[in-house]
Amino acid sequence: YSLEHGNDVFQIRPRPQSATTETLVIEQPILELLISKFAGPDPATVGEELNYTIVVSNETEGLLTGVEVVDVLPPGLVFVSAETTQGTVTEVAGTVTALIGDLDPGQSEIITITVIPTAPGIVTNTATATSNQTPPVSSTIETTVNALPPAFLTIEKLAEPNLVTLGNEVIFQVTVCNMGETAATNVVAVDTLPGGVEVTGIQVSEGTFTQIGPTIIASFGVIAPGTCAMITIEAITAVTGTLTNTAVVTADNVEDSETATASITVLQPLAISKQASSNPVLVGSLLQYTISVANLGExxxxxxxxxxxxxxxVEFVSVQSEGDTCSVSGQTVTCLLGTLEGQQEQTIIITVIPLLEGVVTNTATAQADNTPPVTATITTLVVRPLECISVSKLFDWVVTRSDFIVEESIPENCRAFVEQAIAGGRQVLVSCNAVPATGECSITVVKRLPLPIIGSQAAIVLTTCSAEVTITLTDSGTGETCTFTLLVKNNEKVSLCLPLPLDESNITSQIFDIHCAARITDSLTIELQLDWCLELVVKFTIPLMVEATFCQPRALIPIPESCSISVPMQCPTLFPFV
Structure with a gap:
């Protein structure tokens, strides 16, 4: 039978009767509330969600009422959310309370708590379950929290254009990219502009910026993995030279700052150059200085x-300029060019006569209201007159003999002539006359290599020569003739001296003696035997200059208009750099 006492129920079972005694055994039913706790992921990561799963179960044979689960979150965890499969759940000041209510025997309910770890280390978390019928039970779990992987920032700085004239615009662009797997937080790029540029505009792709003098501070905030942020600075150049700009980027979760540098070259917009018509120049001859002045800017x-x-x-002769804006006072030439528009250029030509032998240095200076002055200097060598002569240098002379046989066809008309004579039982007599073909033999350098006798500057050349051979066929019986001409070519390799830089153009080759013999073959073709002598000459004409001690060619030579003739070459043509 059963015995109830308050909320307790006791089962009373009788023992089997014995001859001696009788005992009553009272058994109390098992009343147990179970709680278990799980965490995931494990390990967790700072800044990323961590989920606690709490399972509370009624493992008794009776109803449990007033079931409640309390989880006091330890320091280092920030509450995000909580939910339960039965009842309600609330969070106050880091304490999560789930009011489950009644649990039937064998019933289980689940509470899920989501948090974000804020610091690396071991986090210990305990949840406690209670009911009206059972004592409190707890479940504790330890979770490893790893530090957030550092972000990986890159920074790139561009300056466009990198070559600019004074007063023109330049654009500096700083690009910061997160190449890591973790968001970069509190990203700040600091760009300190060099002296000599004036900021006209600033733009950022995200976040905000502030300017303190030449320093621009861009606060990008958070840059997600695989994304970039940019700051664009527009400026006007105010000084010339090379200007270097450096930008630095930092973030809370990046160990070291990253730096990028870009340079621009600012050119003087006013440019001047000077050239001489001849260098060296002869004493007493005309010398022209050409001065070019340009505005390279906009x-x-x-x-x-x-x-x-x-x-x-030197003696001044004349000055020429666009608009005749130049004047001369003593030895000073002054040209007032006025305004030069952007990309405009003007030319001034000053003609003088050198009076003395030696080095002449001449400098021209250009200035403008809104730019520093620039100069151009040229040095010219003044020399005494020189005379030109030339010497033909013979490097090699080769004579060779060629003896060869060729077989050629007889033209149709003469072939019929031969066949008719043979058919009549008469002989055909053959005679030949050979002469070199018009022009020289062609030459091709095959190889340069050292050869015995000739030496290290030897070369093997291929000669191709031609001869015109006139064949006369005579009918021995009638005395009639048939004549035709053959062009015969022959190639031959010859070794000779050919020092560099000499080449085929320095070799002349020609046939100077030639003999021939001919006969008619059984197949009615002409067998021709040629024997010729070949001459090859290697030479080079060397121009020389000697100091003049006698009358020079006149600068102006009168030539009648009806006479068409070229002026002989003079020293400046042959030796323009001496």
């Missing part, structure tokens, strides 16, 4: 002035 240059002080060792 903005106008005003009040442009060019001055050239002529050295005392």
């Amino acid at each position: 903005l106008p240059l005003t009040n442009v002035i060019v001055r050239d002080v002529i050295p005392p060792t």
